[in-house]
Amino acid sequence: MTDPAPPQTDRFFDGRTAHAHAAVLKFEPGKLLIEDAGGDLLARWPLPEIRIVDENLVNGALVLALTDGTAPRLHLFEGPGKAALLRARPELPRWRAQQAWRNLRQAAIWGGGALALAALLYFGWRDASIAVAGWIPREWEAPIGGAIRDELAAAHRVCSTAEADTALAGLVARIAPRLGGPPVTIEVLDVDQVNAVALPGNHILLFRGLLDRASSPDQVAGVLAHEASHLELRHPMRGIVQQLGVGAVLSIVFGGSDLGALGQLAATLPYSRAMESEADRHGVELLKAAGLRADGLASFLTVMAETDPGGLPEWLSTHRDPQARAAALDADASGEAALDPAAWRELREICGADDPGEAGDSGDRVARPSSLGRGEGSAVGAPVE
Amino acid sequence: MMATESSAGGLPAGLEEQRLVYDGRLGAIYGIFIKTLLLAIVTLGIYRFWGKTNMRRYVWSHVSFQGDRLEYTGTGGELFKGFIIVVGFVFIAGIARTALELAFGSLSAVAVVAQLLFIVAVVYLAFVAHYAAQRYRLTRTLWRGIRGGVSGSAWSYGIKAMLYSLISSFTFFLAQPWASFRLLELRLNNSYLGDAKALASLQASEVFGRYIAGYGIMLVLFVGFIALAILAVGSSGLAQDFLEIIQATAEGRTPDTTQVDMTSIAIALGLFYAGFAVWGILGSTIAFAWYWAGVAGEVAARLEVAGLRFRSDITAGGLIGLYIGNMLIVVFTLGLGLPIALHRSLRFFTGRYGILGRLDPDRLTQTTLDRPRTGEGLLEAFDPGLF
Ligand SMILES: [Zn+2]
Numbered sequence: 108m109t110d111p112a113p114p115q116t117d118r119f120f121d122g123r124t125a126h127a128h129a130a131v132l133k134f135e136p137g138k139l140l141i142e143d144a145g146g147d148l149l150a151r152w153p154l155p156e157i158r159i160v161d162e163n164l165v166n167g168a169l170v171l172a173l174t175d176g177t178a179p180r181l182h183l184f185e186g187p188g189k190a191a192l193l194r195a196r197p198e199l200p201r202w203r204a205q206q207a208w209r210n211l212r213q214a215a216i217w218g219g220g221a222l223a224l225a226a227l228l229y230f231g232w233r234d235a236s237i238a239v240a241g242w243i244p245r246e247w248e249a250p251i252g253g254a255i256r257d258e259l260a261a262a263h264r265v266c267s268t269a270e271a272d273t274a275l276a277g278l279v280a281r282i283a284p285r286l287g288g289p290p291v292t293i294e295v296l297d298v299d300q301v302n303a304v305a306l307p308g309n310h311i312l313l314f315r316g317l318l319d320r321a322s323s324p325d326q327v328a329g330v331l332a333h334e335a336s337h338l339e340l341r342h343p344m345r346g347i348v349q350q351l352g353v354g355a356v357l358s359i360v361f362g363g364s365d366l367g368a369l370g371q372l373a374a375t376l377p378y379s380r381a382m383e384s385e386a387d388r389h390g391v392e393l394l395k396a397a398g399l400r401a402d403g404l405a406s407f408l409t410v411m412a413e414t415d416p417g418g419l420p421e422w423l424s425t426h427r428d429p430q431a432r433a434a435a436l437d438a439d440a441s442g443e444a445a446l447d448p449a450a451w452r453e454l455r456e457i458c459g460a461d462d463p464g465e466a467g468d469s470g471d472r473v474a475r476p477s478s479l480g481r482g483e484g485s486a487v488g489a490p491v492e
Numbered sequence: 493m494m495a496t497e498s499s500a501g502g503l504p505a506g507l508e509e510q511r512l513v514y515d516g517r518l519g520a521i522y523g524i525f526i527k528t529l530l531l532a533i534v535t536l537g538i539y540r541f542w543g544k545t546n547m548r549r550y551v552w553s554h555v556s557f558q559g560d561r562l563e564y565t566g567t568g569g570e571l572f573k574g575f576i577i578v579v580g581f582v583f584i585a586g587i588a589r590t591a592l593e594l595a596f597g598s599l600s601a602v603a604v605v606a607q608l609l610f611i612v613a614v615v616y617l618a619f620v621a622h623y624a625a626q627r628y629r630l631t632r633t634l635w636r637g638i639r640g641g642v643s644g645s646a647w648s649y650g651i652k653a654m655l656y657s658l659i660s661s662f663t664f665f666l667a668q669p670w671a672s673f674r675l676l677e678l679r680l681n682n683s684y685l686g687d688a689k690a691l692a693s694l695q696a697s698e699v700f701g702r703y704i705a706g707y708g709i710m711l712v713l714f715v716g717f718i719a720l721a722i723l724a725v726g727s728s729g730l731a732q733d734f735l736e737i738i739q740a741t742a743e744g745r746t747p748d749t750t751q752v753d754m755t756s757i758a759i760a761l762g763l764f765y766a767g768f769a770v771w772g773i774l775g776s777t778i779a780f781a782w783y784w785a786g787v788a789g790e791v792a793a794r795l796e797v798a799g800l801r802f803r804s805d806i807t808a809g810g811l812i813g814l815y816i817g818n819m820l821i822v823v824f825t826l827g828l829g830l831p832i833a834l835h836r837s838l839r840f841f842t843g844r845y846g847i848l849g850r851l852d853p854d855r856l857t858q859t860t861l862d863r864p865r866t867g868e869g870l871l872e873a874f875d876p877g878l879f
Contacts, residue, residue: 170561217572
């Protein structure tokens with residue numbers, strides 16, 4: 108029950124029992140021999156593997172162990188043993204600094220790693236978003252876009268006549284026959300604004316103002332082809348993944364995502380210029396493949412920019428140079444007209460018998476985006492832009 | 493006969509009493525704290541794990557038992573690895589949950605069930621973490637070359653803890669002393685110091701009266717607070733505004749903002765919640781202090797490790813002083829007083845448990861229980877404290 112070693116003499120704990128052995132130190136080349144008072148060998152420690160665990164500032168004892176993390180401990184007090192060990196390992200007293208340095212280095216390496224990962228995500232996210240958006244099944248887009256489509260449809264009148272609906276649906280089916288995912292819906296909202304929206308889940312919304320200002324069905328077809336291209340190229344989903352980036356991933360993971368808010372964001376996000384050009388080009392390809400005139404979007408952009416430069420809706424004016432954009436478009440006019448005159452008339456009157464003759468000539472009709480109210484502004488939707 | 497009658501655990505008379513000795517200095521703790529704070533900022537918070545380890549090494553090595561100091565053998569790397577594993581799990585779970593929501597719709601049965609499962613999983617993991625953290629800390633505590641250990645499975649502890657908590661909630665938490673004693677027993681009776689197993693058989697009946705008293709005080713405090721809030725609303729002239737809001741909500745319309753002073757309502761609600769939180773925290777600390785002192789006493793009286801018995805001097809007043817004092821210190825120093833709170837707590841608890849008997853070092857042999865390789869990552873996720 109009593110310890111053979113009084114507290115101020117060197118002691119050794121062998122890690123098998125809590126017994127304190129009185130320790131006598133001897134040295135061999137490269138080795139420290141720890142013996143008990145009777146001369147029996149307690150342990151043979153390789154000198155280079157000895158580390159200081161702690162220094163007891165109250166009684167001056169050094170606590171030593173091996174670097175392999177095993178339990179045996181040697182407690183050394185001031186005396187010949189400690190002095191001899193420090194002669195053999197003169198750098199041992201700097202253990203605190205070394206340990207602090209080791210800790211800091213580890214933390215810094217991991218911190219740097221985290222920073223590098225963050226940078227990689229930040230800068231590589233654009234490219235990664237294309238892949239990520241590609242992995243997400245198209246069906247999953249439905250609830251995101253559906254929520255905001257329902258919200259818009261509840262806030263504004265959805266125009267519908269049997270003839271116009273048939274004409275529109277036929278046109279979309281002809282332009283984008285191979286659009287994957289949920290069936291495409293195309294609707295006209297009674298909003299006096301030149302705008303069109305492609306929502307995730309294959310919803311396309313045209314605003315009445317756009318029909319009023321378009322001077323031919325081919326212009327409408329050009330806009331539709333552009334919007335359908337956004338959908339086909341997964342731009343809404345890519346936009347969500349890309350623009351919201353890491354923040355979105357984190358909020359999705361940690362903060363229970365709200366799909367309505369996600370849809371709102373999807374709709375208000377501006378597409379990048381690269382995406383817009385991609386949709387412009389792909390839209391022309393779709394029209395050509397369908398055997399339709401492919402110059403509609405270009406002529407619409409040109410007319411809008413020329414007739415009404417000051418009253419341009421935000422989605423158009425924020426684009427630096429609509430003329431250049433129109434010029435970049437392939438204006439192949441060799442195809443068929445998008446709609447026959449009767450169907451075009453039906454479409455223009457889908458929201459009621461507005462006088463179509465007046466439509467193209469005045470800027471008043473182009474409402475500022477804010478006329479939508481409820482703060483969605485330009486944005487209800489990723490516009491035709 | 494008379495002597496054994498007097499104490500709860502039936503202590504043999506004439507045992508020598510000793511105490512843990514804590515001789516840490518506040519200045520040294522502050523040094524570690526400030527260094528951790530600064531380096532954590534530089535390393536995006538990642539130094540925290542190494543700082544925490546430094547703090548523990550300091551504290552452990554300034555607690556001695558029977559003349560020998562404890563040693564903390566954990567490393568910052570272990571804590572960090574545990575944390576990374578948990579972050580990975582949470583990340584994957586979150587992605588899976590969002591994917592389900594997107595695939596089936598956020599209100600679909602699948603998504604709702606997934607959401608519920610996620611919450612249940614978080615609660616379950618909190619219990620698992622608690623157990624795993626105890627194992628980590630005990631296996632990283634060395635005394636005279638002998639370490640501690642914890643047997644049993646943290647996962648099965650988590651299931652039992654969920655069940656006991658469920659039962660307790662069915663009784664409106666009246667069975668809480670019983671539930672927490674069963675869980676405490678599970679944690680104690682699986683703990684080892686070397687090869688010496690801890691033994692404790694706790695009696696909830698010993699503390700039930702104290703718990704009911706605290707429960708009653710909380711009820712009274714709650715009713716009192718609501719009454720106070722209603723009085724305050726009445727005297728401030730906001731009653732009409734609240735009535736309009738309640739009516740509007742009942743009728744399913746938006747409140748008439750011309751009649752309602754929304755700013756004052758917002759301030760009133762803010763005051764209400766803040767008051768409720770302060771009231772709840774201070775109230776429960778005071779109301780249950782007597783109970784917690786009883787728990788400490790009961791555990792000390794029933795616990796036996798390696799022939800050692802224990803005695804608690806902890807009183808309700810002492811606990812109230814400690815906790816309320818710590819809260820005030822931390823709040824009024826904006827967190828910079830944390831080391832003071834830590835130092836006070838260590839002095840308080842080491843000084844108030846009597847250890848009866850002496851441990852025979854020759855008979856205490858090394859444990860063969862597993863030493864987990866990663867730190868308490870799970871607990872880190874739930875309790876990212878200083879310590
Ligand atoms: Zn576009």
